[in-house]
Amino acid sequence: AQSVTQLGSHVSVSEGALVLLRCNYSSSVPPYLFWYVQYPNQGLQLLLKYTSAATLVKGINGFEAEFKKSETSFHLTKPSAHMSDAAEYFCAVGSRMNRDDKIIFGKGTRLHILP
């Protein structure tokens, strides 16, 4: 069984400050891990994905995430927030073991950027 928990439904950071969105997962098999971003009235767009290669994964728009197996975490970071980063962010866990598996989404974190 798999699950994902996003800590904090809302996160506010000042423009130019570090962005840190937290995600912890549970998986009985080696996981795939994903971060998606959703802007208002749009679908989800993949930011980055971990598939068992490098533990530090770089994505689009300056975001990166680090897979930490010992902590079962996959936190999303960006060194300097921009106003355009304001959006909803979803962490998700999948599996590379079963081709019929679905991916499980967290409940989302709304990122607010303060001027």
Next chain:
Amino acid sequence: EADIYQTPRYLVIGTGKKITLECSQTMGHDKMYWYQQDPGMELHLIHYSYGVNSTEKGDLSSESTVSRIRTEHFPLTLESARPSHTSQYLCASSDRGGDEQFFGPGTRLTVL
């Protein structure tokens, strides 16, 4: 950019009408999904398909139905829309189960 399309983008209809939300993808993916999402809220999987003639109900019970007659097409139908069906509906597809899903832009449905 993912080639997955949803129409209409916005739909406002009256109670009792029958509607079909269209979803098409040009990536040849076998697996397709429908999610329901209230504004600013989490995603709820309502239907999925592993391929042609395969449809399954998701984790959230829904009065909608789906069909998969062609690989690229996965329409969702509501026989009699009600205000409780007001929501955003997102379609997605993937090449492999458990792997990345590609999302369409969504259909925002309002039932008056």
